[in-house]
Amino acid sequence: MSSWLKRLLAGVLVVLLIGGSAWYFLVSNYSAELTTENEILSEDHPDNVSNQTSDNLLQLSFSYGEDNLDWSKLAMSVSDGVNTYDCTKSGLTSSIIHDGVIQTKLNSDGNSFTIEANSDSDDFVFLSFSDMQQTNDSNYSISFSKTDIILGEMVSGYVSDEEFQNVNTVPTGEPTESSDSRLEWYDYDISVHRVIPKEITYIVNESNIFYKIQFLSYYNSNDESRYISFIISTIGDDESPALSNEDLTKESHCIISSTNDTVWKYDEVISLSENSFDICSMSCSLEVHVRYLNQVVKGISELEVE
Structure with missing residues (x-):
């Protein structure tokens, strides 16, 4: 092999190594940007x-x-x-032991839930807001498959640019979200090849109970994709039916x-x-x-x- 070709291949290898290292640094440090450095x-x-x-x-x-x-x-x-x-x-926590594709956890405030849905299947996974659990009922509240998220037929909603904790009132006017179309909840960042949740809060209505939802990640703690996590709680004076259900919560x-x-x-x-x-x-x-x-x-x- 001629010397110029060797030098060319060595240069290409160096560029690939530098590029790969930079990409790895971006990806490995991305989670910290989504949470806290505390x-x-x-x-x-x-x-x-x-x-x-x-x-x-x-x-x-x-x-x-x-x-x-x-x-x-x-x-x-x-x-x-x-x-x-x-x-x-x-002083309340979840009483359900999970071994399915939807994991539900009552957060430290005692009012909101963090939910993680394994959306790896081509078949949709269904969640009920009434108990924050997986359901096979046709009257589901929300469904997940890969990046697709669709509200149930009896659920409608709005999109707010306000942060989750600042959403305390229900918008007026006609709902903009329904079961007719998928939620536009994420962007794709090609520089790190990641699905990135938008900085928005969904406000949804089911049976005249209003919930707020913020999507957190498309990846689990092991950085595996197709694990959609989000936080959800009721708005205003509405209390989540799951909190008043003694079969779902305990001290x-x-x-x-x-x-x-x-x-x-x-x-x-x-x-x-x-x-x-x-x-x-x-x-x-x-x-x-x-x-x-x-x-x-x-x-x-x-x-x-x-």
Whole structure:
């Protein structure tokens, strides 16, 4: 092989390596842009634990970052290595154990849900808003297949440019969204080959109960595609039927104490306490799990509680 051809091939290889490295950097760092750069600091609470059922366990703060995190987009739990205990502000959590293609989690605010739907099949997967569970009923609320999302026949809606937490009223005028067409919920970013949810909030009406929905991601925590995740809650004074259904919710064993009802402020120290359940009766090791916008929040999460 001539020297000029060798030099040409070497140059092409260098360009490919540089381009591949740049693309990998963009993709591997994309999740951080969609969630938060805050990092968790977990510390033992100054109070000692006992065999009571209302002990203060942990204090959590941020060692890095200046984002205020909305409670409606947070999910939190503690684990002792055997059992995992959900932590919420309301003292309620989901009681359903999921092993299907739709996973539903009550968020830390105790009012909103994070739902992840495995939409890999050519067949549509159906969800009911009444219980936030998968359904085979023809009167479904919303359906998913790959990137396609379609509202049920009895559901109509609107699109708002407001952020999820700021949507508190129902628009006037004729609905713009129905079962007649797919939701235009995402853009495709060719530079990183990613499906990117638009920064919009859907407001939908089913049986005169209004819900707000924000789509979060097309990828699960392992970065596998066709896992559509979103947050959903009711608007105004409407209460989600799922929250009042005793078969769907139960008391959480861990409760969050915060001075702010809407956000976990970047400079705030919150505490996690037992909620009528003895999680730690003597010195024990606990691991804290925090997710924001369905992505893991980094930081120090394991510690000894005394």
